[in-house]
Amino acid sequence: MQPQDDSTLTHEAGTRRHGGWGHFARHYVEMVIAMAVGMLIFGAAVRGVLALTGGELSMERHPELTSLEMAIDMSAGMLIWMRVRGHAWAGSLEMCAAMFAPLAVLFPLLWLDAVTADSLMMLEHVLMLPLMLLVMLRRRHEYSH
Secondary structure (H helix, E strand, O other), X not given: OOOOOHHXXXXXXXXXXXXXXXXXXXXXXXXXXXXXXXXXXXXXXXXXXXXXXXXXXXXXXXXXXXXXXXXXXXXXXXXXXXXXXXXXXXXXXXXXXXXXXXXXXXXHHHHOOOOOHHHHHHHHHHHHHHHHHHHHHHOHHHHOO
């Protein structure tokens, strides 16, 4: 058995004492806030550009585009915040993928009239939040300190 240096022991002890599930939960909340901020800021920018050009996105007429735009806006907010917090690209992009994964299931259901355009965005959120949690659990060590 190879001895550990003092800095490793201190870091591990510090992580146990000051990290763990509390930090994990804080990171999850941060991601949800970053999503909301991204949705507000980037969504407003998209809507502003569309208004200036005479275009529009509506859930009624363009449910797929509207859902994709929202996933992009939320991903942008999360990606920026994760990079600011020092997360690697791989974990950051996995978290962004959790924003788009529900659409791979929901779009075919929409096309088959199994879900309505009105329920699409709510279902997208209902699925993406637990998917984010799964991504975080997969990389628990990154989010627990």
